[in-house]
Amino acid sequence: MTTASAISEGRHSAERPAHRDPNVLRWLGAYASSTVGDNVYYLALSWAAVQAGTPAQAGLVTALSAAPRALLMLGGGVVADRFGPRRVLIGSDGVRCVVVVAVAGLLLMGRSGLWPLAALALVFGTVDALMMPALGALPTRITGRGQLARVQGMRGLVIRLANVTGAPLGGLGLALGGPAAAFGMAGLLFGSSLPLLLAVRLGEPPADDTRAGRTTWSDLADGLRYIRGHRVLRPLIVVIALSDLGFVGPLNTGLILLADERGWGASGVGWVIAGFGTGAGAASLLLTVRGRLPRAGLVLSMTGVASAVAIAALTCTTHLALVVGVALAVGLISGLSGVLCGALLQAESDRAYVGRVTSVSSFFSLGVAPLTFPLTGAAIGLWGTGPVFTASAGICGLAGICGLCSRALRRAELPR
Structure with missing residues (x-):
């Protein structure tokens, strides 16, 4: 297909609802395959690491991905804006397919050990740092601005589906052929996303896509200046950062410790997590069906206050x-907040900067927020669940107050 016809298709697809747009559905299928593969991969990595070393060593291997993800995430936004999000996603899933299949081959040959698994975790962390900003930038290139909230809702539904199906698939692979089979299954899923990504057609590129002579640092500094000077994005990034810092620790480590303290048992934890997932899925479905919510900035800010109470x-x-x-209520509120954050972030960003803007929000969500896991556990050990959950609720409430205090964000609307 020629460039002109691809641009024409991109413009035509912008006129369609996202859930009826073949171009968007091709991307969604690729994203679904890749995300299910992620779930299979993480289960296989954890299982193989436990078999190859001590529990402490296994924990270290599974945590290795966080370091390159945090260190390189901002640079990933520059790469997405400079080379285009589709190209980055194709390369990322291609690399993931190759390395995970290579490790599966090593395991089949009996060359097990922690070093190949550690190297694999580092590669995945590096690739994640490139993928996440590209995932945030691609929707603005394949659909119209009025469909961005619906696309975020569809993406949320895929994430919930992947969480439900990925673990059983990984378990099936482990049961049939051990970690090698599970890694091979993950590689197949990553590889399956490539034909769909290659079939995705992009709209007209941003005006400065082809400017040369810029360094990575100058591009990154330019993106940070753009965020700092934007009346909506600046407070929105603050809201996202505070929300993640207040929410991620308690709803992961803290929830397990709370269940242990209350004697709910493993089944009780499962029911609580299921309630959270159901609420988050319902929020994604709502935005998928409606396409947008009026007064999105105000609703987003109010979800911060509501999540603090919940x-x-x-x-x-x-x-x-x-x-x-x-x-269930927490999941519904956080799911609605997440979809609105993503949609407003994309709608308010100039297309030439959306990768860098996404990288900054992802830096807090995927780089900084996971550091609260051990801090939450240590704090609960010192003071108990009540004070820690109250403090976390206060941080989430502060995020909502920051949104309400910003007139520009409070009055922000999603495009029709």
Whole structure:
């Protein structure tokens, strides 16, 4: 297909609802395959690391991906804006397919050990740093601005589906052929995304896509200046950072420790997590069906205040059925917040900067926020779940207050 016809198709697709646009659906299929592959890969990596070393060594191997992800995430935004998000995604899934299949081959030959697994984790962390900004930038190139909220809702539904199906698939691979089979299955899923990504057609590129003579640092500094000077993006990034810092630790490490303290058991934790996932999925479905919400900036800011109340309520409720109901509300609120954050981030960003803008938000979500896991555990060990969950609720509430105090963000609307 020629460049002109691809641009024409991109413009034509912008007129269609995203859920009826073949171009968007091709990307969504590729994303689904890759995301299910992620879930299979992480299960296989954890299992293989436990078999090859001590529990402490296995924990270190599975945590290795976080370092390059945090260090290189901002640079990944520059790469996405400079080379184009589709090209970055194709290269990223291609690399992931090759390296995971290579490790599967080593395991089949009996060359097991921690070093290949550690190298694999580092490669995945590096690739993630490039992929995440590209994932945020691609929707603005394949659909119209009025469809961005719907695309974010569809993406949220895919994430929930991948979480449900990925672990059983990984378990099946482990049961049939051990870690080698599970890694091979992950490689097949990564490889399956490539034909779909190659079939995705992009709209007209941003005006400065072809400017030469710039360094990575100058591009990154330019992106940070752009965010700092933008009346909506600047407070939106602050809201995202505070929300993730207040939310991620308690709803991961903290929730397990709370369940242990209350004696809910493993089944109780499963019910609470299921309630959270159901609520988040319902929020994604809502945006997929509606396409947009009026007064999106105000709704986003109010979700911060509402999530503070819901997180604090988790420690005030002892009956498991009530806790599951609260978890459902937390999932609904956080799912709505996540979709609106992503849609507003893309809608407000100039297309030439959307990769760098996404990289900054992803830096907080995927780089800084996971560091709260051990901090949350240590804090609960010192002060108990109540004070820690209350403090986390306060941080989430502060995010909502920051949004409400920003007139530009409070009045921000999603495009029609």
